[in-house]
Structures are given as structure tokens and as C-alpha cells.
Amino acid sequence: MFQSFRPTWTVEALYALDIKDLHQQNIQGILVDLDNTLVAWNNPDGTPELRKWIKEMRAFDIPVMVVSNNKASRIDRVVTHLGLSYVARALKPFTRGLHEAQKKLGIPKENLVMVGDQLMTDIKAANSFGIRSILVRPLVTSDAWNTKFNRAMEKVVKNKLFPTGIRWERKLT
Numbered sequence: 001m002f003q004s005f006r007p008t009w010t011v012e013a014l015y016a017l018d019i020k021d022l023h024q025q026n027i028q029g030i031l032v033d034l035d036n037t038l039v040a041w042n043n044p045d046g047t048p049e050l051r052k053w054i055k056e057m058r059a060f061d062i063p064v065m066v067v068s069n070n071k072a073s074r075i076d077r078v079v080t081h082l083g084l085s086y087v088a089r090a091l092k093p094f095t096r097g098l099h100e101a102q103k104k105l106g107i108p109k110e111n112l113v114m115v116g117d118q119l120m121t122d123i124k125a126a127n128s129f130g131i132r133s134i135l136v137r138p139l140v141t142s143d144a145w146n147t148k149f150n151r152a153m154e155k156v157v158k159n160k161l162f163p164t165g166i167r168w169e170r171k172l173t
């Protein structure tokens with residue numbers, strides 16, 4: 001049962017993904033979780049690295065779409081000034097949000113990747129939907145109170161899948 005939580009790759013951070021790697025893996029569109037993946041929950045404006053990365057993706061025509069379980073008003077506040085579109089109330093680990101994002105982008109499943117910081121929601125949803133996935137290190141280790149329970153469960157799954165710890169890569173290998 002734990003295999004359905006296994007990511008295709010484990011990468012240090014969203015902005016470590018570079019164009020060369022994405023092209024090599026035939027990735028043409030990126031679905032990305034919001035909280036603790038795109039931005040830290042306590043820093044909704046994002047970092048300079050993030051803004052630079054988004055610009056680079058745009059320059060190479062790789063759409064980045066936020067797929068979040070959060071409500072539209074909260075996502076809107078964060079992504080509007082970053083220039084990203086989004087799917088709200090995605091219901092991850094279910095596939096509703098990913099399905100909607102894929103339809104909006106019109107990109108085949110085999111050319112999409114889901115990036116997120118949680119095995120239980122982001123990675124599980126990607127595996128159920130049948131697309132590749134990238135687990136990133138959560139941007140901050142302290143977390144909003146309402147995800148503390150999830151994080152405990154997350155730990156159990158992580159220890160099963162990565163008994164010697166996760167190797168955070170700098171690229172897709």
C-alpha cells in the first residue's frame with residue numbers, strides 16, 4: 001500500500017528544476033502545490049529565487065499551474081502577482097484537481113509532473129491520476145496547526161518508503 005505514495009523523484013526545491021532536465025524528461029507542464037512547496041505558509045510573497053524560476057519557465061513556454069486544496073481567495077492572494085493560474089479545492093489525494101488542471105492545460109498526462117511537499121496528498125494524487133511526481137523538501141519545518149496530524153501520518157509513510165532518509169537531489173536523475 002505504501003507504493004502509492006512513492007514519488008518519481010525527490011528534489012531539494014521547486015526552483016532547482018531546470019529547463020534542461022525538464023526537456024530531457026519530456027515535461028511540458030508543471031502542476032504545483034501551494035503551501036510549503038511554492039511559498040512558505042508564513043511568507044506568501046515567495047522568494048526571489050521563485051520569481052526568477054517562474055520567469056524562466058515562462059520564457060521556455062512551460063506552464064506552471066497551482067493545484068491546491070486551499071480555497072480560491074487564499075490562493076488568489078498569493079498567485080496573482082506571480083502570474084500563475086490555479087485550481088482551488090483540489091481535494092488531493094483525490095484526482096479531481098489534477099484532472100481539471102490537465103484539462104485546462106491540454107497537455108497529455110505523460111508530459112505533466114506534479115510537484116509537492118506531501119506524500120499523503122500531492123504524491124498520492126499524482127500516482128492515482130497516473131502522472132509523474134516530484135517530492136520537494138517542505139519550505140519551512142514549522143507548519144500551520146491544521147496540518148500537524150497529516151505530518152505525523154506523513155512521517156510514518158516516509159519512514160516506510162525511505163528507511164535510511166530521503167536524498168534530496170539538485171536535479172532530476
Ligand SMILES: [Mg+2]
Binds near residue numbers: 033034036037116118
Ligand atoms: Mg503543501
